[in-house]
Amino acid sequence: MFNPRSHASWKFLAADSNSGLVDETSPILSINGVEKVYPNGTRALKGVSFDVPRGSFVAVIGLSGSGKSTMLRCINRIHEPTAGSILFDGQEMTTLSPKELRHARQQIGMVFQHFNLIKRRDVLTNVLSGKLGQMAEFPFGGIFKRWPKEWIEEAHAALKLVGIPDKALVRADGLSGGQQQRVAIARTLMQKPKLLLADEPVASLDPSTSNSVMQYLKILNEKHGVTVVCNLHFLSLVREYATHVVALRGGEKVFEGKPLDITPQWFKDIYGEQAKEVEIH
């Protein structure tokens, strides 16, 4: 199960990260034989392994139910993986204590298909909630503490970056889908993440909004050096934005490579014989 090569590199990395020197060429995330069996017996992942290079934009593709979302949620242990190892920045995620896990999660941002904002609160509070991880060490999770001034400024800056500085005091459920997703991106910006997990971030948006949301993810990736792992449905978006592609089918990895390597034959392998490509631009 355990890949000896990555095991060795993990030891080497762990020593390195202690001294503050992280090997820039090693993958930021290395997934090894991850399996997930849900309590109802569904085997969502059957031993998936792949590496995510530092600074890359990895697209995970596959049919609905192929295990993409489960894969992403196993990385930050929103769902507990049943077996396998997940090395994030030289740290084994699967064996972390709850406190260590919270600390690791602060460095991993996440955006969702349905945005998952706090609907009845204003946009600013939603953005600031990205900093809750840093509040975790205060009594009662910091719920009785005021937000520090510099964080509020930071939140305004994040909103400016995603192009909605005027919406700070609007209730989150008053925004359109695209705007809500940008608030979610601003929320992860507050975490200053090393890695961003995006679970079908554009699946419930219209094509033009989809492209603008993808643009923001690209800015994060290229200008802020955030590594992105993104579940996507549309190959046109994959070709335009992703640097690497991983394809899942029935909980198993069937393809790993560059977007341009997806030949019609590969496409049929991933999506089945009957599938036809649908374009969005």
Next chain:
Amino acid sequence: MRIPSFVPLVESERRSREVTGFVIEILVWAYLALVAARIIWWDIALPFVEGYAIDDVPRAWAVSFIESLAYDSRYSEFSWKACGIVFVLGALIGAGVGATGRGFGPWVASISKLQVNNPEDSIRIREHWSLARKEGILLLLLTILTGWVLTKVQISKMTELVGLQSFARLVLQLACGLPLIGQPLFVVLESIFNGIIALSNTFGSVFNSTSEPLPRFALECVPTDASYYGNAVSKLLESVYLAFMATFFAVPVAFVLAFFGARNLTRHSFVTRLSYTVVRLYINITRSIEPIIWAILFSVWIGIGPFAGALALMVHSVSSLVKQYSEAIEGVDDGPIEALEATGASHVAVAWFAVVPQVILPYLAFTIYRWDINVRMATIIGLVGGGGIGGLLIQEQGLAHWTQVGTLAALIFIVVWTMDFLSAKVREAIQ
């Protein structure tokens, strides 16, 4: 007892589900047998035959049958021994039916969220459970029959004229106590009152089928005098404030406990799962003890008066609110919880930022309704020395001062109606 493989079940649980189904099947048939023996045979069939045996003209077959059983509906009791025998017999039948794996028990035990993928399988499953459905209907019908017999439902009693007349008399006396009756301006109400009396007398004489004439109905309305209201209203206010105190101090306690009593927030560690069980146990124990008993307990402890009543209502309110609050928490959208957990926020912060905004509206509605319930209960609490208008109510009722009872009921009604009106306005405003 095997459940066939085309019924979708989590494979690791199949064996335990089969055993559960078998046990349920045995219990179902034991229950059916007990109902058949105790209700159908003992309470319906035997008295029916006995009726023929003790008739003015006894039927020979009925007499010999009843004598052979030594049955007498006045003295005989259905012994525990007979219960045991019937239970075992039923259980044996149940074991027989359970062995086929087609009965009600396996059906109940096999219910799961799993989907059937093959359309042919769903037809086979339908056929497989046809016996189970019939058994289910039989179970329901026999339970209704048992309920009917045990509640001693007698429709004929509802149409007896003497009972109806007493009922009408009491209603009219209560109605006489309504505020403003007896004031010069409300002569109309009085003529309606007299009209109803005349009407019920006519009704009584027309529909009287007995040989004796019904007693005529003469009722004078002596309205409560104005000085009575002063005392009643001050007692009523005592009840309203008592209910408010009980609700106000119950809310923060219930608010905190509700998080520990919600399934979806207490899954992650052993300690929180234990807290769930403890909270649920606490609220179920305190809720099964009626507020009136709590009021007795507290009045023994700290003496008769409104304070004891308030404490009793508070204990009851806490557990009822925890139940409603935690069920609201269990119904929230998981999305924001997931999103905040992913930022590394602590459990308390997740509850505060992702759960509370989603439940605040239902909480408000539940709380106002609880206050409303408490105002009404505060009147009952008074019966056992918990202070407020209830004490007055029990006193007047004991003296058969029905007019005064009517007055008090009308006052309580005004408060309850006002509360309902206000709570509707508040809920509208905060949508």
